[in-house]
Every structure is written in structure tokens, then in C-alpha cells.
Amino acid sequence: MKLFPFQFRTLSSGVLFSNPAGDFFQSDERLLGRMAVGDLQPTEWAFLQRQGFACEDPGDFYYNSFRQRLHEKKAIPNRLNYIIAVPTLRCDLSCRYCQVSRVGEKVQGYDWSEETLARFLSFLDHLESSTLKLEFQGGEPILRMDLLERIIAHCQERFDAAEFVICTALNTLPNRLLRLMAQDNVYLSTSLDGPSELHSRNRTRSPEATRRFENHLRRLLDSFGPERIHFLPTVMPNDFHRLPEIIDAYRAWGCDGIYLRSASFHGFARKQLPTEMADQSALADRWVAAYSVAMEHLFRCNTEGGPMIREFNLSQMLRRIFKRSANHHVDLRSPNPAARDALLVNWDGRFYPSDEARMLAAIGHSDLSIGSLACGYDQEKIAQLNWNQMNEVHESCIHCVYQAYCGIDMIDDLARCDRIDVPKEGSWFCRVQMGLFDFVFNKLLGNNPVDLFNLSGHLNGHFSHTPFYGRFYYDPA
Amino acid sequence: MCRVSINIHQSFHIFIAPALVRLGAMCSGFQWEEMRSDGTLILQAPDVTPESLSQQFWHQIYRERIYTETLPIRQALFQSFAS
Amino acid sequence: MAGFTMIRHSFQIREHDAAREPVVFALKEMTFTAGGLRIGSPYGDVVLAAMAGELDRGDILALFPEENRVVRWFFSDSLSHTLLLTEACDQRCLMCSQPPRPHRYPFWKLYAQALNLLPEGSQVGLSGGEPLLLKKELVPWLLEMHRCRPDLTFHLLSNAQHLKLGDRDWIEPLREVLLWGIPLYAGDAERHDQIVFKKGAFETLLSGLNLLARCGSRVELRSIVMQPTWTGLSALADFVTRHLRFIDYWALMQLEPMGYAGEAWEGLFVDTSEHFAPVATALAMAQAVDVATLLYNFPRCTVPEPWRDRVCASVSDWKRRYLPQCGLCREQSVCGGFFESYWDRSHQGFQRIQPL
Structure with a gap:
């Protein structure tokens, strides 16, 4: 018998074991000690084989089964079909934590030119994919309704199936936007920081402007429903303790999802709160603690009836743990090749691997562009990025029990530490993910009906008390 | 300061060095003394219990050993995807 | 997919001409008579002990002359x-x-x-x-x-x-x-x-x-x-x-x-x-x-x-x-x-x- 590679971690309820293919179970120190030296009883070998941790010989049934699961965890779609377009960096709001370093509404030279637009459309024409998800970011993209209309019209012709997401602050609600929304594959995504007073403080800077925004949001929700209108908060460190309140505000709006997202260390946020951002570990621990409290609140609310809410981080983590090919979310996958299935095209026509990558470029921190519409891909730079986005070979990750489900956020490390070769253990991303995965596995292992109900809802979309995973406790006694 | 002495079977000796390096990086104030001829190692660290210190040490040893001993199968698996 | 049809419906032959090799054919003509169901086959007409409605035009039948049997293989x-x-x-x-x-x-x-x-x-x-x-x-x-x-x-x-x-x-x-x-x-x-x-x-x-x-x-x-x-x-x-x-x-x-x-x-x-x-x-x-x-x-x-x-x-x-x-x-x-x-x-x- 042979053991596959595996990792472990002590949780409050015992020792959690996992392997690179994503299988997991729980047992105790005694089994760990014996596994470490390969001194196992036949019943233990049989258990490990069934659980996906061992095989008789390379090439046998259990080996191939492991190989297949490992492949599923690692297979990254190789067709570019998710593009973020930034047609303008201008914005009519000035949020205190603006992470993209927007420029003023009247400033010139931060929009796509006719030439850039033509190149972008031609770039789309040459994609291999017959489907596309196109997200418009800004700045405020609805300052350029003309560009949005032309691009969307082009894509409706060009692709068999397309989805468009317009990310807007909704400071205005032009009729042209409403007309665009009449096409049912156009979605809208906006920011709502929660209670009105919080939203005013962070974003609009005035109660009147917040009321105006809320009127716009109400009108859109009434016309198109929560399926087409999404919103998400950005939470500043001083407001971490207000997460339950933010959830309540979302419930009051009748929405079925929320993405609890702490402000990242980009753009204006860097200048706003340098001291609070300085100690990454402490800040990460605070975020994890606040998240846990908030999720207990959300779980409780969901069992009390009313609209069920799902939290995006939790759904993503569960999908990474259970689903066969949940390899689309670039923040939580490894390897994470740049420009393979997702790409950002900035206001100047340059390519970036992600939204955060262009934020670093915007403050002159580091140039992570990987080519441009005019010159094509910079393959050398893409290869460099890719080698640093693989937790399979990262010294800090190889022993981590959550390695199979997690990713690496090189760009966040760059933003916070100015370099990427820091030990991950103390970094914001690692510390937050460790905490969040601990939260998830403690829930999975806890066998509490309220948790089970919520976990199933987050994984599959429908909330149910039916268990969706088998027994995974091994008692060596 | 917590101080523990740990007796280590010979089959683990080659994993001691990497385990100590990792522990040193992860826990500040961690120190060790040279191993004695009887296979005993003395570890020291502030703000931990002896049980926890010794468990952390053994976990690092296990991790190094598991990683090393399962490396061939890991490599074979990943190579099989490449071919 | 799913639907797994069982299988053989076999009909006794009451009258037929010659005993030859088994043959397969798609049912084209049939008339209900007092003696049973008269169907056309590559060997001429055959009368079966079958009810009207039991067979349909287009059914694929196998005729086994020696066993005096017609079997419906496909509906x-x-x-x-x-x-x-x-x-x-x-x-x-x-x-x-x-x-x-x-x-x-x-x-x-x-x-x-x-x-x-x-x-x-x-x-x-x-x-x-x-x-x-x-x-x-x-x-x-x-x-x-x-x-x-x-x-x-x-x-x-x-x-x-x-x-x-x-x-x-x-x-x-x-x-x-x-x-x-x-x-x-x-x-x-x-x-x-x-x-x-x-x-x-x-x-x-x-x-x-x-x-x-x-x-x-x-x-x-x-x-x-x-x-x-x-x-x-x-x-x-x-x-x-x-x-x-x-x-x-x-x-x-x-x-x-x-x-x-x-x-x-x-x-x-x-x-x-x-x-x-x-x-x-x-x-x-x-x-x-x-x-x-x-x-x-x-x-x-x-x-x-x-x-x-x-x-x-x-x-x-x-x-x-x-x-x-x-x-x-x-x-x-x-x-x-x-x-x-x-x-x-x-x-x-x-x-x-x-x-x-």
C-alpha cells in the first residue's frame, strides 16, 4: 500500500487531513503519528484507500481515481471568455477608499479612444470562445453610455451567448442605461455599503446623494428584480464590527446574496488608513473574527425565514472544496495562469491579469500589465506571473491543509509588502484564507443542523437539511 | 521560557534540520541546542506549553517526512498530466 | 435515455407457406381477419395469433419459420x-x-x-x-x-x-x-x-x-x-x-x-x-x-x-x-x-x- 501526498492541521475538534485532490477527513494525533511512518493496520489502510488517501499500486483503480480528482482540481479553462473592460477612469463620485484611483469627471485623456474601441472589437472578434462574459468597470462606465451601447450591440451579434455586467455607482440613472437593461443578458452591479449613513460617509458624502442613489436602486430592483441587479459592500477596518448591520440592510433590500469584502490595500485606501493597514496579521485576524460573527448572524437569519441570503466567499470556498471543476474564480485557484480565461482591458488599452493588478499600476507602484490591444500579449511577463501563482510549489503552501482549495494572491502581497517573496504565513491573504477555511471546516465537521442547512444553501443554491457529504470521521480507537 | 527535551528516532534524523528552520521562522524566540549522541534534542521557546512546543516540533517533522516520502508519487502524477 | 424496453414479444404463427431461413423485416401491410392478424412478410403472407393493435406498421419483426414464430424485436x-x-x-x-x-x-x-x-x-x-x-x-x-x-x-x-x-x-x-x-x-x-x-x-x-x-x-x-x-x-x-x-x-x-x-x-x-x-x-x-x-x-x-x-x-x-x-x-x-x-x-x- 502507498499513501498519496497529504497535509494536516489541528482544529479544535481533532486533526483535519486533506490531500492535493481535495479529499478530507478528520481523525486524531494517533492516526497522524502512524500515517507519518506508514505503520497502519489493515482496517486503517482500507479506510484511507476508500477516503482517497492511498492506493495499492500506481496504476490501480484508486490511483487513477486520485489522478482524475487531482486533474479536476487543477484543470483551468483555456478559453478566454471573461473580460473586464474599463472604458473610462473618470468618475462622478469620490469614495474615500477608491481602489482604482479614479480621476475627476471632467478630466480629459482617460477614456477609450475611437482607435482603442476599434481594436477592442477586433480583439473580441478574434477570440476562440463562442460565449463571453463582459464586465464594465471604471471609473464610472455609464459616463460613456455610447461606448457601452456600441460594444454590447457588437457582442450580441458576435457571440452565441453573452452576459454583460455594468458596474456602476448609480450616482445617476440615465434613460439610456434603462434602455440597455431591456436586454435580459445585461446585469447591473453596484456598491451599497449597508445602512444609509455608512454609505454616505464612505461614498456619496451627503445624505441627499445617498437618497438619490437609493431611489435609483429601488427603481431598478422594482423593474428588473434582484436577479439582474447585484450589489456589494466595501468594509473599512473601523466598520468590521458592523457586518451584521450591513447584512440586515441587505436583507431589508430583499437581496439574496452578499459579498462580504474588506477594503483592499489599493488606491486611495492606502492613503486613508495606513496605520490600520500596517499590521496585516492583526488586521486579518480582526476581519476573520468579524466575518465569523457576521456569518453566525446570517445563518440564524436564514433559519428564521424571509429571503435567504448567501455570502459569496463562503459559496466560493465550498465550491472549491466540493465541486469538480470550480476553477473559474481567479482569487481562489492554483495554478492561476494569467490571461488564460480572464483578462482586464484598461482605459489605456493595456491588458492586466486582474482588477487588482491595474490598481497597482494606477498608483505607480508596479507595472503588472501583460500587453495591450495595440501590441498583443507580453508572453515573457505572463510566464513570470504564472510561476508565482502556484501554491503547489510555494514553500509556505506545500504543507498547508487548505492548499487544494486555495490560491495565491501575489498582487495583494505586492500591494502590502512591496514584494512577493515574503513568507505567506503572515500575509493578509494567507491569514484571512486560513481563518475562513478554518471557519468552513469547523462548520462542516460540527454536524449542527443550522450549519448544515446554510452550508447546503451556499454550495448548491437551495437550503436543505439533507446531508450532502458522507462520514469523514475516523476513530482509531 | 519553555524548555523540552525530545528523543528522536533515527529514522527521523534527516528531517530535523528543515523542521527546525521552519519552526524558527514561524515562532519567534524559538531556539534549539545541538542534538546529543543519544538522539535527544533540547528545544526552547517563550509563551508556549511544553506539550504544544513538542507537538509543533513533531508536526513539522511529520510534514517534512510525509512530503519527502510522497514526493515521487506526486511527481509521477503531475508528470502524467504533462504528457 | 433511460427507457429500457423489454424485449421480445413473440407471436405464434397460425398459417404460413414455406419453411425457410429466419428473416427480418419491417412490417408494412396487415389486416385483421377471423383467423388472426394477416401480415405481409418476405415469404408471403403470414397469419399470426395476435390482436389488432398489438403490432404496428414499422415494427421490426423476425420470422422463425421452423419454430413457427414471429418475434417483434423493435417497436x-x-x-x-x-x-x-x-x-x-x-x-x-x-x-x-x-x-x-x-x-x-x-x-x-x-x-x-x-x-x-x-x-x-x-x-x-x-x-x-x-x-x-x-x-x-x-x-x-x-x-x-x-x-x-x-x-x-x-x-x-x-x-x-x-x-x-x-x-x-x-x-x-x-x-x-x-x-x-x-x-x-x-x-x-x-x-x-x-x-x-x-x-x-x-x-x-x-x-x-x-x-x-x-x-x-x-x-x-x-x-x-x-x-x-x-x-x-x-x-x-x-x-x-x-x-x-x-x-x-x-x-x-x-x-x-x-x-x-x-x-x-x-x-x-x-x-x-x-x-x-x-x-x-x-x-x-x-x-x-x-x-x-x-x-x-x-x-x-x-x-x-x-x-x-x-x-x-x-x-x-x-x-x-x-x-x-x-x-x-x-x-x-x-x-x-x-x-x-x-x-x-x-x-x-x-x-x-x-x-x-
């Missing part, structure tokens, strides 16, 4: 057809609806003629017993059929006990058109072997499945929900969702009250209209990892609403019946109903039948 109005190749089997499953007998039906040439008459894109079921007991003849026949009729697909019901590494040579070329229906009853060897009454069956099955996975074959995994599998369903689901994810889908099947299952009904049947939870757990575990599932032979109303989209009308038309209260049901047209043979057992059957 005209169906896209899925089944050939019973043998009744012999090397397993003896304790709920087998068609207990093994040493009867083989190796009419390869006639089958080829019949297949050539099928409409474009038909699915041909190949059933037993265990069809792979005829592997030596079956394989070349399958390859030849695929060469002549690349539009046809095949659904082979097999216990996967007779596959060797060398079988890659024919499994791979057929992988797009051959769907394997393979039974698995437990996630551990002991329980599975007991159910199929063959020691070592589980181990052999795993190596067969391993081979199919490596060939990229399409597999329908079939498990029966009954008392001997009931307590092991969750462990089975754990096994399937971890080790058999390459399958196309996992079919959970209610019993057909025929053969051994009919005889031992009380000791086997589980009333899933009252106790569905373990089935739901198995379905939820499969859903969690994105393994597709289907429910065969479950009357629609006996399945809780969240899982009702998994129900297939799997009982073939000619074996399908409905209960008196089903007349009120608005979903009868998409319900598989009950096996004809269920009638004798209905007092020990599903207790909760509620028109939808």
Missing part, C-alpha cells in the same frame, strides 16, 4: 430498442428481475439486418443475462454495426466482469456511441459481492470501471434501492462521488417486481414514498460534487419535490400502468407509472400515492 414508435442477447449470467443478483437461464440468442446476422432497418439516430439496447459472455461474437458484430451505421448508439447492460486491458482496442473506437449500463450495489466488496452472489465481483468490477474510465467511455452507473442496499446507500454515494466521477450519471432504481424480486418482494422492497431520506442524502452528495443523478422506476409523486426533476419515465410504455387515483394527477404524462407486474404487489408497495 416502430420508439427511438430506443433492446435486444436480449442471452439469459445466461455469471452473477446471480438476489433481486434479479430476469433470473439467469442457459439460453442464448446469437442471431448476429438477423440483428444486423434489423439494425439496418432502424430509423436514423436510434439507440439499441443490448441486454442479458450478461451480454459480454458472448464477447467473442458480440465485439466484431458491434464494430461492424458501427462501421455500417455510425449514426446508431448502443446501450450495453453489463456487469463489467469480463474486461481485460486488451479490450481497449474495441472500447476506445466505440466510446462515443457505446453507453455502458453497469450495476454497483455497495461501496464495499463484502456487501456488493453478497448481493450479486459472486466472490471477487467488486474487485473485478473496479478494474473494469478503471479500464472504461481510462478509455473515456460513457457509463451509466446503476444501483438498486432496496433493503439490502438501504443502510449502505450513504457509503455507496460516498464511493461513487469520490471514485467514480467519470461516469455520465448515476441511476438509482426502484425494484421491478419480477423474477427474484417478485418472489422475495417483502424482504427486498423499501417504500420510498414514506422513507426517502437516505435516497435524498445520496442525491445531495452527488449534487455536491456535480455528479448527475437520475431516478428510475420511482412514481413521480413518491419523490419529494426538490428531487422530482431526477425522475425518469423509465418504465417502458408497454409495461407501464397507472393506479385508479392517477387519473386525477396532472403530471401523469411525465410519470413513469408502475410496472404491470406491480399489480400483484401493490398492497405491499408504495403507501403514499398522491395525485399531483
